[in-house]
Amino acid sequence: MGIEKRFVNGAPQPIAPFSHACRVGDLVFITGQMPTVPETNEMLLGTFTEQxxxxxxxxxxxxxxxxxxxxxxxxxxxxxxxxxHFDEVNGVYASYFENPLPTRTCIGVTGLAGGADVEVDMIAWIPPTDD
Structure with missing residues (x-):
């Protein structure tokens, strides 16, 4: 099976050398996403909520x-x-999930690429398809 590295059409273009996702078995490791608008590939530098x-x-x-x-x-x-802005980011983040929530780490950093204030990466399960 090996490792499948994926570049996703429709997702923001990378600003560094990486794939959007790497699949290993039934797990996918997703590169940290920035508040980049996919249609323009410009960084959205709005509020923490918007980002x-x-x-x-x-x-x-x-x-x-x-x-x-x-x-x-x-x-x-x-x-x-x-x-x-921890609580503000948490409120938006949690709105994308139903309970129970996945495990998570939050890290305060001094800066992010492109001047962004928020970045999130993920590991997810890929369920079997009914092919």
Whole structure:
């Protein structure tokens, strides 16, 4: 089976050398998504709420392309540049899931690529298809 590295059409273009996702067996490792608008490939530098929604929407694009969804996320990492916005980011993040939530780590950072304030990466399960 090996490792399947995926570049996803319709997702934001990478600003660094990476694939959007790497599948190993029935798990997919999704590169951290930034608040980049896929249609223009420009960074959305709005509020933490706006940036978090865009990040989660970008993750949804990748999850769907690889045959998964938020309900199958097993772990994520959230990176934010200002922990004073922790609750704001949490509220948006949680709105994309139903309970029980996946495991998660939140990391306060001094900066993110492109001047973004929010980045999220994920590991998700890819359920079998009924082919």
């Amino acid at each position: 978090t929604h865009r990040v989660m929407q970008n993750l949804a694009i990748v999850l769907e392309a690889v045959g998964s969804a938020f309900e199958h996320v097993v772990q994520s990492r959230v990176f934010i540049t200002n922990m004073g």
